[in-house]
Amino acid sequence: MDIYQLLRIESVKAFDELFHHQIEEDQIQIEQTSADHEGDLTLVVFPLLRFSRKSPVETANLLGKKLQEVSEFVENYKVIKGFLNLQIAQIYWLNHLSSLLKHDNIQVKTNPKPLTYLIEYSSPNTNKPLHLGHIRNNLIGHSVSEILLARGHEVIKANLINDRGIHICKSMVGWLKAGQGKTPETTGQKGDHFVGDYYVLFDQLYKKEMEQLIKNGSSAEDAEKKAPIMLEAQQILKLWEKNDDETRRIWTEMNSWVYQGFEKTYRRMGVSFDKVYYESDTYLLGKKLVKEGLEKGLFFSREDQSIWVDLQPDGLDEKLLIRPDGTSVYMTQDLGTAQLKHDDFCPDQSIYIVGNEQEYHFKVLRLILKKLGKSYADAIKHLSYGMVDLPEGKMKSREGTVVDADDLMDEMKQTALDYINESGKSTPMEESEKVALCEIVGLAALKFFILKTDVKKRMVFNPEESIDFQGHTGPFVQYTFARINSILEKSKISNVRELIFDFDFELEIIEMDLLKKLYYFNDAIAEAEREMDPSQLANYIYQLAKLYNRFYHDLPILKEVSANKKYFRLQMSFVVSRLIEYFMNLLGIQVPKRM
């Protein structure tokens, strides 16, 4: 039982004895005492006044006195206005530290009701390389999966690859026109970048054709539809859906190039999947579902053979499900994928990690599945994260303002290398170790920067100002870990956990602060789970590292003359390093033993 629960139970009992009124446990409001006041935990008495029928100060004083008498751990109390500040006995926090030391690994309090989660994230298109937006998506997806696993749930990490559709046809047209049989092998280019270049080329040619058409008197709208290169792309899409051999062959080959590129990026980023879905496999099932819906009269068709669903009764609009030429759209294939996910894993919660610009899409997806009578519609949850914007606004591939994922990771590593070279680090290091370290540190800076912000919020990335390596950053937390590791190594004690010593001293304030912070690590994980928000972890572990650094600065550890104090400090250091490693791993960040 945690201290909150314990105090609530004792408070209810004490209140009844004092004021002869039985209150509910959840009416007892307990929070951590703010830093400016004495005490560890604060009981807010305002909500209890109508039952005590006494003034705030009087109520708080009576309750405090009673708690001090009856509670094993309430050592003292102080009343300020309507706030009853309780001082908890040191032994309580120390016991918690001991319990952390008992196990080899960090023991997380698991959720009493474990569920099966299917987490879809990443979901790239196969026509261009990954960019900064995908990085946020991947990091959130990976971390949320780790958090849910830590809390005892079953998790299936799924990737849905948008490998078909008009976008990939555009790259194909670009390559057919200008590729001259080149491949990533012959050019030495990473496969996803190679294909992406032809997508860009397509867009350039398309624009030229439109300009020409407009010059010849077409309206802009007409030009958009009738540019020959666009018609070509549409023709390829149709051929593709008809299983045309040659089209399929080129498509397969170009996609395989992209996958090889993605694989490298994923591996470097440290993300992985248990299951990969391809839209080329799911869109037919989607079409089937649409036809069923049409037969049941849930959907309707137009003269041009297109199929629609009318969502006006639900306050939305009509939505296209099948194009006039019989090809499927985004929604069609998502219907199929949703069905397949359910058939494969029957998850309690099917989470989609997708940007908030697609909120409408998921609203519609759920509605349509409900109309089709699918029970799993309610299990679908869109984890809608905020876009990563540049200072000027949205990233736009056409304006070349997209921040490429591979480039960005390279830059972060280089910045770390520059930093280490300029700072004249005292730690002597082989060149190869230095490079490996900077990879880890650079990625940590990037990942922490992205994950420390609330997932729901839009965030701004300024490419001009490189991401910091000092202060509220990943490297700061890593550095704390490396420092502790260094101390533990120098202590020459093989197992710090097993040290036995007497508690014959008073704790310093900073030691007390650290100890209390350690106590709350489970709250951070539980909150991260509840909100599906890794930033809770990033902020907790930063605060812990910050406290530790002050402790490290202010107090001697190895040089402490009292063996008892020294052992205590070593053990606390050890636990802090364990927590840092654990939390950082939940965030998908590695920690170096020295830096």
Next chain:
RNA sequence: GGUCCCGUAGCUCAGCUGGAUAGAGCAACAGCCUUCUAAGCUGUGGGUCGAAGGUUCGAAUCCUUCCGGGAUCGCCA
């Protein structure tokens, strides 16, 4: 126009299931390395929490209106 999201220090963000004098980092300035790793520590300045009402013992937090920014309402995904 309809729906939804966001406005907290110069910048990037915490705090938001209502609680005490609103916190960090960066940037600026001033200190601390013969002492366990200075990617660290300490200090200074910097705020009408977008605005106005309302609910409440108490509002950055909840409600309403307004202002400002963004997303979406595609036969793109």
